[in-house]
Amino acid sequence: MTIIRKWNSISLIIRILCGLAIGVILGLLVPNATGIAVLGQLFVGALKAVAPILVLVLVASSLANAKGGHANKFRTVIILYLFSTMLAAVIAVIANFMFPTFIPLEGVTASEEYVAPSGMSEVIVNLLTNVVANPIDALLNANYIGILFWAVILGLALKRSSDSTKRFLDDLADAISKIVRGIISCAPFGILGLVFNSVSTSGLDIFKTYGHLVAVLVCTMLFIAFVVNPLIVGLLLRHNPYPLIWKCIRTSGITAFFTRSSAANIPVNMELCEELGLDEDMYSVSIPLGATINMNGAAVTITTFSLAAAYTMDVHVTLLMAIALSFVAAFSACGASGVAGGSLLLVPLGCSLFGVAPDVAMAIVGVGFIISVIQDSMETALNSSGDAIFTATAEFREWKKEGRKLPL
Numbered sequence: 388m389t390i391i392r393k394w395n396s397i398s399l400i401i402r403i404l405c406g407l408a409i410g411v412i413l414g415l416l417v418p419n420a421t422g423i424a425v426l427g428q429l430f431v432g433a434l435k436a437v438a439p440i441l442v443l444v445l446v447a448s449s450l451a452n453a454k455g456g457h458a459n460k461f462r463t464v465i466i467l468y469l470f471s472t473m474l475a476a477v478i479a480v481i482a483n484f485m486f487p488t489f490i491p492l493e494g495v496t497a498s499e500e501y502v503a504p505s506g507m508s509e510v511i512v513n514l515l516t517n518v519v520a521n522p523i524d525a526l527l528n529a530n531y532i533g534i535l536f537w538a539v540i541l542g543l544a545l546k547r548s549s550d551s552t553k554r555f556l557d558d559l560a561d562a563i564s565k566i567v568r569g570i571i572s573c574a575p576f577g578i579l580g581l582v583f584n585s586v587s588t589s590g591l592d593i594f595k596t597y598g599h600l601v602a603v604l605v606c607t608m609l610f611i612a613f614v615v616n617p618l619i620v621g622l623l624l625r626h627n628p629y630p631l632i633w634k635c636i637r638t639s640g641i642t643a644f645f646t647r648s649s650a651a652n653i654p655v656n657m658e659l660c661e662e663l664g665l666d667e668d669m670y671s672v673s674i675p676l677g678a679t680i681n682m683n684g685a686a687v688t689i690t691t692f693s694l695a696a697a698y699t700m701d702v703h704v705t706l707l708m709a710i711a712l713s714f715v716a717a718f719s720a721c722g723a724s725g726v727a728g729g730s731l732l733l734v735p736l737g738c739s740l741f742g743v744a745p746d747v748a749m750a751i752v753g754v755g756f757i758i759s760v761i762q763d764s765m766e767t768a769l770n771s772s773g774d775a776i777f778t779a780t781a782e783f784r785e786w787k788k789e790g791r792k793l794p795l
Contacts, residue, residue: 431577469717
């Protein structure tokens with residue numbers, strides 16, 4: 388127990404960085420020691436297992452016990468989620484106009500393992516179907532839009548329940564939160580396993596063949612993370628945004644980068660919001676909501692791959708078509724979590740705007756899966772850290788109105 392206490396007394400960030408460094412070293416020295424990768428699988432598996440229950444209980448408990456007064460904060464955070472996603476798509480259009488990408492498709496077969504949606508109507512139908520899915524089925528399949536919907540309904544229905552019922556919900560939420568803290572304390576070991584797996588299995592070949600595509604994706608997402616998001620936060624708070632940006636990227640973004648799952652990172656963001664001193668009634672709803680509609684990285688992915696397909700097939704892209712793609716990418720990205728295969732499977736929808744043949748579009752998707760170890764990691768890190776950034780921004784905005792000092 389003494390060793391455990393000493394271990395937990397060290398900053399989690401330092402522990403994660405140590406795990407990251409050890410994972411890289413082991414991945415280079417003993418790439419065949421596959422047992423090390425199991426640590427990452429166990430960590431992500433535990434997060435994914437507890438996250439649906441955490442979201443259901445926390446959201447229901449928060450709404451049942453809420454005293455009101457959160458309307459302005461919720462309105463702000465939802466506007467920030469949607470605006471930033473739209474802005475990310477526009478930035479991706481500009482980046483791809485400046486640095487057009489041509490993808491070599493020789494030897495690439497169309498991705499047949501997944502079925503892409505045939506149009507925007509199918510995306511909307513999938514999204515609505517997931518909203519009203521059976522709540523037990525939603526929990527089993529980690530359908531977060533469905534979990535969020537039923538948690539809101541349950542929380543509102545229990546708003547007039549007895550104090551003992553509300554207290555039980557509150558105690559249950561606290562108990563699950565303690566379990567989550569225990570899992571998060573194991574993050575350094577999980578990160579070690581995940582990094583080892585990435586280093587030992589992914590060589591440098593993807594940079595040789597698809598280096599330009601990877602560079603455009605990564606640079607666009609980094610620009611949004613370190614320039615666009617800070618600009619939004621700074622203008623809204625009239626305060627230096629970088630302490631908050633660095634805090635969220637360091638705590639949430641790094642973990643999300645290696646887990647490659649916004650759902651698995653929900654508990655990490657909850658813990659971060661608690662550390663920032665935010666209102667639990669607020670973040671217990673806004674963080675799961677962000678995991679479904681705050682999709683900056685997904686908007687960049689859909690836009691970049693769609694324009695790359697157009698350039699590769701020598702399709703002339705006008706500014707009007709690019710603007711239309713921005714709207715499609717932003718709206719589709721918000722529904723990405725409800726579509727099997729995520730944002731890559733919405734690329735054919737963007738390609739359809741330029742008349743790119745479906746088989747070519749699915750070949751582009753195949754390329755996406757080849758570089759997904761980078762694309763998906765960056766996308767998830769941008770998405771998930773943004774959930775915490777904009778939730779904190781909405782809360783801090785109200786604090787400034789009340790004359791309270793910001794913690795960062």
